[in-house]
Amino acid sequence: MRTIYVVGIGTGSPKHVTIEAIEALNRADVLFIPDKGAQKSELADVRREIIARYVTKPDARQIGYAVPRRNAANPDYGQGVNDWHDALADIFSVLIADVPTGGAGAFLVWGDPGLYDSTLRILERVSIPVRIEVIPGITAIQALTAAHGIALNRIGEPVTITTGRQLGPVQIDSVVMLDGQLAFLEADPNLQIFWGAYLGTADQLLVSGRLGDVAQDIVATRNAARERHGWIMDTYLLRQPQ
Numbered sequence: 128m129r130t131i132y133v134v135g136i137g138t139g140s141p142k143h144v145t146i147e148a149i150e151a152l153n154r155a156d157v158l159f160i161p162d163k164g165a166q167k168s169e170l171a172d173v174r175r176e177i178i179a180r181y182v183t184k185p186d187a188r189q190i191g192y193a194v195p196r197r198n199a200a201n202p203d204y205g206q207g208v209n210d211w212h213d214a215l216a217d218i219f220s221v222l223i224a225d226v227p228t229g230g231a232g233a234f235l236v237w238g239d240p241g242l243y244d245s246t247l248r249i250l251e252r253v254s255i256p257v258r259i260e261v262i263p264g265i266t267a268i269q270a271l272t273a274a275h276g277i278a279l280n281r282i283g284e285p286v287t288i289t290t291g292r293q294l295g296p297v298q299i300d301s302v303v304m305l306d307g308q309l310a311f312l313e314a315d316p317n318l319q320i321f322w323g324a325y326l327g328t329a330d331q332l333l334v335s336g337r338l339g340d341v342a343q344d345i346v347a348t349r350n351a352a353r354e355r356h357g358w359i360m361d362t363y364l365l366r367q368p369q
């Protein structure tokens with residue numbers, strides 16, 4: 128049996144990496160690094176920096192793998208995701224076969240493996256039996272609220288975590304992730320927004336205020352940053368006015 132560590136690495140700062148994560152990475156014989164293409168090479172660079180800083184195991188190997196793109200043209204979203212996971216499971220099976228029997232491999236997962244990440248679901252589909260161990264990481268949500276110096280929830284109140292695609296009228300304070308469509312532009316302008324991009328990195332950007340007052344500032348900041356980096360990851364909290 129092989130052990131696979133699914134290690135949350137935080138959202139871009141090597142300082143987000145926990146001691147538990149460092150220990151797991153140092154138990155791995157093979158470290159897997161996803162490559163999402165030239166435009167997003169900074170994401171692979173962060174993982175390499177984490178390994179260079181923290182992994183002292185002399186014989187640990189690093190194996191990069193190209194992440195296939197999901198077919199966004201598939202009108203059946205669920206089927207598109209399912210096919211994409213199947214393709215990734217085939218890649219994972221090949222990668223895991225490179226881990227010595229009785230040894231360990233590690234996937235360095237952005238943020239926390241339990242939040243909008245499919246590594247665990249894909250590992251359920253691999254053809255090789257493995258023992259899975261998950262190491263939690265700092266999520267974009269924690270990085271967002273810490274950067275703004277706010278609590279996630281109001282006293283005793285719930286919070287919804289959703290995607291731009293799923294954001295409807297905001298009845299409950301909502302954290303929005305994976306929003307390529309700028310869903311906040313459709314929301315009640317009297318909501319408060321706490322927005323952040325590249326959270327945890329040296330390029331972190333923050334905007335907050337009444338949505339109606341700052342929405343266009345966020346759009347302009349977002350567009351300029353995306354142009355500069357070639358990619359953007361942003362997260363925001365929409366909160367009912369107090």
Ligand SMILES: C[S@@+](CC[C@H](N)C(=O)[O-])C[C@H]1O[C@@H](n2cnc3c(N)ncnc32)[C@H](O)[C@@H]1O
Nearest residue numbers: 138238239242266267304305325326360361362
């Ligand atoms: C596929 S999800 C991964 C979430 C990750 N597992 C986590 O725990 O935060 C990608 C989304 O996370 C958010 N995200 C991840 N890293 C971020 C960062 N450094 N700054 C802002 N948002 C980030 C964005 O909403 C992005 O679209």
